[in-house]
Amino acid sequence: MKNIAVIGYGVIGKRVADAINLQDDMKLAGVCDIISDWRIQNAVRKDYDIYAATEEASDKMKSEGISIKGDMQELLKKSDLVVDCTPKKIAAQNVAIYKEQNIKFILHGGEKHETTGHSFSAENNYESAINLNATRVVSCNTTSILRTLTALKRADLLDYARGTLLRRATDPWESHLGGIMNTMVPEKDIPSHQGPDAKSVDPDLDVITSAVKVPETLSHMHFWNVKLKKQASKEEVLKAFKTSSRIKLIRYDQGLVSNNTIKEMFLDMGRPWGDMYEVALWEDMLKVVGDELFYAYVVDNQAIVIPETIDAIRALTGIETDAVKSISKTNESLGIINSY
Amino acid sequence: MKNIAVIGYGVIGKRVADAINLQDDMKLAGVCDIISDWRIQNAVRKDYDIYAATEEASDKMKSEGISIKGDMQELLKKSDLVVDCTPKKIAAQNVAIYKEQNIKFILHGGEKHETTGHSFSAENNYESAINLNATRVVSCNTTSILRTLTALKRADLLDYARGTLLRRATDPWESHLGGIMNTMVPEKDIPSHQGPDAKSVDPDLDVITSAVKVPETLSHMHFWNVKLKKQASKEEVLKAFKTSSRIKLIRYDQGLVSNNTIKEMFLDMGRPWGDMYEVALWEDMLKVVGDELFYAYVVDNQAIVIPETIDAIRALTGIETDAVKSISKTNESLGIINSY
Numbered sequence: 063m064k065n066i067a068v069i070g071y072g073v074i075g076k077r078v079a080d081a082i083n084l085q086d087d088m089k090l091a092g093v094c095d096i097i098s099d100w101r102i103q104n105a106v107r108k109d110y111d112i113y114a115a116t117e118e119a120s121d122k123m124k125s126e127g128i129s130i131k132g133d134m135q136e137l138l139k140k141s142d143l144v145v146d147c148t149p150k151k152i153a154a155q156n157v158a159i160y161k162e163q164n165i166k167f168i169l170h171g172g173e174k175h176e177t178t179g180h181s182f183s184a185e186n187n188y189e190s191a192i193n194l195n196a197t198r199v200v201s202c203n204t205t206s207i208l209r210t211l212t213a214l215k216r217a218d219l220l221d222y223a224r225g226t227l228l229r230r231a232t233d234p235w236e237s238h239l240g241g242i243m244n245t246m247v248p249e250k251d252i253p254s255h256q257g258p259d260a261k262s263v264d265p266d267l268d269v270i271t272s273a274v275k276v277p278e279t280l281s282h283m284h285f286w287n288v289k290l291k292k293q294a295s296k297e298e299v300l301k302a303f304k305t306s307s308r309i310k311l312i313r314y315d316q317g318l319v320s321n322n323t324i325k326e327m328f329l330d331m332g333r334p335w336g337d338m339y340e341v342a343l344w345e346d347m348l349k350v351v352g353d354e355l356f357y358a359y360v361v362d363n364q365a366i367v368i369p370e371t372i373d374a375i376r377a378l379t380g381i382e383t384d385a386v387k388s389i390s391k392t393n394e395s396l397g398i399i400n401s402y
Numbered sequence: 403m404k405n406i407a408v409i410g411y412g413v414i415g416k417r418v419a420d421a422i423n424l425q426d427d428m429k430l431a432g433v434c435d436i437i438s439d440w441r442i443q444n445a446v447r448k449d450y451d452i453y454a455a456t457e458e459a460s461d462k463m464k465s466e467g468i469s470i471k472g473d474m475q476e477l478l479k480k481s482d483l484v485v486d487c488t489p490k491k492i493a494a495q496n497v498a499i500y501k502e503q504n505i506k507f508i509l510h511g512g513e514k515h516e517t518t519g520h521s522f523s524a525e526n527n528y529e530s531a532i533n534l535n536a537t538r539v540v541s542c543n544t545t546s547i548l549r550t551l552t553a554l555k556r557a558d559l560l561d562y563a564r565g566t567l568l569r570r571a572t573d574p575w576e577s578h579l580g581g582i583m584n585t586m587v588p589e590k591d592i593p594s595h596q597g598p599d600a601k602s603v604d605p606d607l608d609v610i611t612s613a614v615k616v617p618e619t620l621s622h623m624h625f626w627n628v629k630l631k632k633q634a635s636k637e638e639v640l641k642a643f644k645t646s647s648r649i650k651l652i653r654y655d656q657g658l659v660s661n662n663t664i665k666e667m668f669l670d671m672g673r674p675w676g677d678m679y680e681v682a683l684w685e686d687m688l689k690v691v692g693d694e695l696f697y698a699y700v701v702d703n704q705a706i707v708i709p710e711t712i713d714a715i716r717a718l719t720g721i722e723t724d725a726v727k728s729i730s731k732t733n734e735s736l737g738i739i740n741s742y
Binding site for chain 1: 444447662
């Protein structure tokens with residue numbers, strides 16, 4: 063059984079730890095962070111082994127009554143692979159340590175492709191990650207772009223894609239710190255980085271994105287305009303999207319008219335934190351005009367990369383060499399099913 | 403085993419149904435509503451017996467493939483008690499039906515005290531509800547006022563209380579419909595209705611409230627200024643609050659600095675929808691100046707009345723005549739414990 067460490071117990075790290083804990087072919091070796099407040103109490107409650115990233119953090123945690131198993135070095139020694147979920151600058155420093163100790167590692171979308179030399183999206187390029195030393199699970203927005211465009215590409219429908227990305231302003235728990243109000247803040251550069259980033263996984267994609275930050279924290283929403291290779295029916299397009307187990311077709315006429323209603327549905331389903339691992343794409347809003355395709359979907363920025371990360375662990379450790387089998391196993395463990 | 407019907411499967415109804423389903427001394431007879439979209443799918447997933455409130459709703463549900471057990475009359479016939487969770491005007495119509503059929507019923511805070519002649523708050527007046535035909539579980543804000551002031555009263559500390567209530571604008575799933583933005587909307591009248599409403603449970607309370615709607619959907623927040631009967635220490639006040647199992651003392655210096663951080667903590671804990679049944683009161687913010695007491699707390703408007711409703715069911719049906727035992731049983735079933 064491979065031992066997996068989670069470094070950084072924030073929005074992504076706490077979800078990755080729970081997801082690892084749900085698998086029967088890998089083991090959570092422990093979590094490591096510098097926080098000592100209510101956030102780490104979640105790991106205490108779940109009885110995870112906790113490691114302190116710095117000596118200062120260790121002292122602070124101990125003074126808060128948190129029982130610590132050791133420092134980051136000790137956690138790494140026990141682990142076969144590290145999932146780094148720390149903020150950008152910390153991750154870059156950690157990479158040097160992972161390389162020096164020759165331990166496999168997974169980074170997230172905030173890092174550069176060059177840091178690992180491989181970027182990962184399960185339905186697109188699982189096979190190319192098998193037994194590698196490192197990969198980068200691409201960001202939430204990029205993951206959603208890859209899932210949807212890969213589905214169109216598999217059906218030989220995709221010529222090129224142009225998207226407008228409405229990004230949530232910050233994470234829900236942080237909205238007292240990094241919120242915006244009564245404004246919309248566009249990224250200055252077109253293309254925004256997400257389109258080019260998708261090419262780090264699939265260099266053949268012709269995709270250009272623009273992005274704007276909007277004053278809400280629930281999820282991202284994307285609007286796409288795709289040039290098809292040929293005239294196609296709406297049914298052909300939907301059939302293509304249905305080949306992905308991680309695209310959930312939803313209906314506006316079923317009352318799912320906004321991202322807060324979608325969030326509530328996933329809370330109704332009992333998903334932890336109301337997490338939506340799928341891309342929720344409006345089936346009835348989708349429109350084909352000649353060889354042009356228009357659609358919109360919602361992306362849960364906190365959750366969509368979690369199943370991807372589990373698959374990346376399987377690929378890098380080589381415990382599963384079949385992408386379909388890994389995806390299906392991950393889906394089952396997280397309750398990702400085609401009908402709700 | 404008493405059979406309990408839930409009429410109205412909205413924000414409160416779906417939670418009440420789940421809570422009933424968790425008890426071992428009562429049985430969920432079924433849920434009844436007119437909705438046929440994603441909201442009722444939650445009841446389908448949970449395999450609850452679904453009844454249609456109107457013929458029109460029945461047709462709509464059937465056309466959506468929802469299997470229906472019957473109409474509202476049929477549900478009432480199978481039930482010993484009804485929890486009505488419908489919107490204001492519907493509940494008033496339903497009461498005539500409940501009375502005609504001589505079935506016990508519980509209403510929620512939107513209704514008038516006069517409709518039932520009894521208003522309920524478990525820690526305050528459970529005993530007076532035993533074997534009654536009807537009661538009204540008071541609103542979220544009023545419940546929080548009663549829990550906190552009753553605790554101070556039990557310790558013989560309370561002279562009078564003055565509170566400012568910051569109310570969430572609407573429920574999360576509805577914020578695309580009833581939201582407000584970039585504004586704060588005060589209630590015109592002082593006292594606002596919540597203070598007087600608390601007197602429907604405890605006529606002796608001297609309490610005056612003012613209220614304002616703020617542009618967020620997570621929870622209410624109250625600021626209180628209480629005149630004590632005598633000079634008291636902060637420790638005495640905290641000890642009084644600790645006598646309530648449904649007041650959760652939290653600490654600002656533990657990073658819980660806003661209602662979105664508190665929400666995240668309850669999501670971390672795996673509570674359904676991140677529900678907080680407790681009043682979350684800031685222990686370190688609380689201040690005593692002479693015989694004056696100042697404190698603030700957060701109220702989850704979607705969740706706080708759920709344990710109260712379960713206790714009200716036990717009182718009305720007489721299946722438990724001891725308030726402490728009912729409260730403790732309800733707390734255990736919902737995971738309300740004193741330490742997290």
